[in-house]
Amino acid sequence: MKPETLNFFERVYEVARQIPHGRVTSYGAIANYLGANRGARMVGYAMNGSHSKDVPAHRVVNRKGLLTGKHHFDGTNLMQQLLESEGIEVIDNQIQNLETHFWNPSELLSE
DNA sequence: AAAATGACCAGGA
């Protein structure tokens, strides 16, 4: 890992870490908050190293609320279990009431 | 050094 690039990753980790308990957000939302609307891919990629951090990657899903990255977790249903543990309804790797549980990084400023 | 890949998103056909 090149520390210089952590500049971008660091932002992702920082934002992801600020995700409130029982809330979820999308890669695009984080990317947008960072200023890279189309850089969402990098956000997901950044999560690759998230497991080395205290970043709750299980609270980060794609725009559709689908647990696309659950494959990268320990088990198969671990990510889903964690989300359900937070009070989020997850069915078939898809978050229910996504808009209800959705959390926008911009709210971080409002808080 | 160049090309391909990736936990994505938005717009165009």
Next chain:
DNA sequence: GTCCTGGCCATTT
């Protein structure tokens, strides 16, 4: 309405 293409930025081969 669904399907496909482009772009984004860093990592990996």
